[in-house]
Amino acid sequence: MKKRKIKNIILDVKDLKKTFGNNIILNNINFNLLEGESLAIIGASGSGKSVLLKNIIGLLEPDTGSIKINSTEMVNLPRRDKENLLLKLGITFQHGALFDSLKIWENIIFKIQNQQKISKIDGRKLALSIIKRLSLKPEILDLFPSEISGGMQKRVAIARAICGNPKILLFDEPTSGLDPVTGSVIDKLIITAVKTIGASAITITHDMASVSRIADKVILIDKKTISWSGTPKEMLVSKNLKIKEFIKSTNPKLFS
Amino acid sequence: MIKTILNLFGSVGNKSLKFIANIGHFFIFCFSAISWIFRPPWYFKKILLQVIDIGYFSLPVVGLTTFFSGMVLALQTYNGFTEFNSESTVARVVLTSITRELGPVLTGLMVAGRIGAKMAAEIATMKVTEQIDALGTLGTRPMQYLIAPKIIASVICLPFLVFVGNTIGILGGYTIAIFKLDFNPDLYLFATLDNLQWIDLVQGSVKAATFGLIISMVSCYFGFNASKGAEGVGYATTVSVVVSSVMILTSTYIITALFFG
Secondary structure, eight states, X not given: OTTSOOOSEEEEEEEEEEEETTEEEEEEEEEEEETTOEEXXXXXXXXXXXXXXXXXXXXXXXXXXXXXXTTEEOTTOOHHXXXXXXXXXXXXXXXBOOOTTSOHHHHHTHHHHHHSOOOHHHXXXXXXXXXXXXXXXXXXXXXXXXXXXXXXXXXXXXXXXXXXXXXXXXXXXXXXXXXXXXXXXXXXXXXXXXXXXXXXXXXXXXXXXXXXXXXSEEEEEEXXXXXXXXXXXXXXXXXXXXXXXHHHHHOHHXXX | OHHXXXXXXXXXXXHHHHHHHHXXXXXXXXXXXXXXXXXXOOOHHHHHHHHIIIIITTHHHHHHHHHHHHHHHHHHHHHHHHTTXXXXXXXXXXXXXXXXXXXXXXXXHHHIIIIIHHHHHHHHHHHHXXXXXXXXXXXOOHIIIIIHHHHHHHHHHHHHHHHHHHHHHHHHHHHHHHHTSOOOHHHHHHHHHHHOOHHHHHHXXXXXXXXXXXXXXXXXXXXXXXXXXXXXXXXXXXXHHHHHHHHHHHHHHHHHHHHHO
16 A cells, blocks of 8 residues: 555645634644545544544535645535535545445445436445455345444445545544454455555544554644644654654554 | 623523524525425435325324324213204314314324424434435435425325324214214214315315424424434434424414414
8 A cells, every 4th residue: 555656636625724603623724635645634532633524525614725626626616516526535434324224235335326327236236346345244235234233334334435436535533433453454444445446545543553554644633733744654753742642642552 | 780680681682592593594494405305306215215104104193193082072072062952063063173173283293293203313313423424425415315305205195194184083073973972873974074165174284284394394404403412313303393293283373364264
């Protein structure tokens, strides 16, 4: 993954500011994501990481600033154009956000099914091919989300995110609430997913072990802005107090 | 003392402003939801599932409620009217009360309790578990995919349920009149059919469709705006049933006044 060829800027965030009422959540956020690059966003709980993600995927509108996806400005884009742009993204939410009323295979092909008419047999075949690519068991296809474990739900959410080969994958705390073994499986799945479809990735996480496994670049959000950025290797030797504190508290062994 | 009074006024003013803002949000939501009903694509499978859930699975509760209401109505009317030697009007009173008021209102309240609560809880759960956010990122508009089918199905099903409820309610009255109060079956039936008026059925259907709209809109609104996890889901469910019920009782007066006022 780290040897992947780095290309053009696929996501460019400039001077982003977001407030809720009088409360400033994010200020002066600047970063970009290159084609094929995997970026990890770290930060304490409540630091605004998920708000940043929601701004990128258009669920929230920034107060000021610019978000360009493939050179197309997302901010204040008409609804229809925004929807089309969002189809280029694959997103997994913190708790999977699978649709309870749909079977696993219907969840996986949901986006494709909305874009084009697809028969039940073809849809199931497509879902099967995706979960095979991610080494998941085909038996789960006909189950409902409530019938599988939380870890499995997150894996299915990744399968849903990569369906339709999006250009950018966004993962919101994919390993939160999981044991280290399942967390490691999810990381491998993210690496496989990114490699398989050749996408760029943004992962929001607290898990430093996960960062070292999946990221090419890391940014730290602290005090409403990006207070540090670098590679995972640079992160380990960083003199930045917040980074040190973050690594120590989440994974002392990694730091030592 | 003055500070306490000022704080009290401030608090009341703040709550009043919030209340007015919420009403504004509700009407914006209603306008948006209705506009999505007329725009393709239409999710026919989802509409059909809702029709089955609302129209078919509500039949037992609506049937039971209206049947016993019809029975009670016949019994009470008979007891009251005997004092004035007007027992012969029992059939008419039962018919008019049920078709004009009791049938639609009881059906509306039952559906608000059964379906409204379910709609609000379902949408609120989807909201707090980010499923609605996910819908928006997967090329689907939540208003069109989630809300519109519920509104369409509610408006279609409520008049049907009210029609069935009215028939069962009248049957309840008939049962008591014949088997307990010793009315002549033919005369009772004749009196019922003779007093049946189109305006009553039309008014009942208008009320039913309005109640369907109210229940679906209110439940979806509170579900869609739920927050704070499980507590938010509980709140959305409770408040949607309460508000739907109050709005049903308010609107039934307005519709009655429009037809017969």
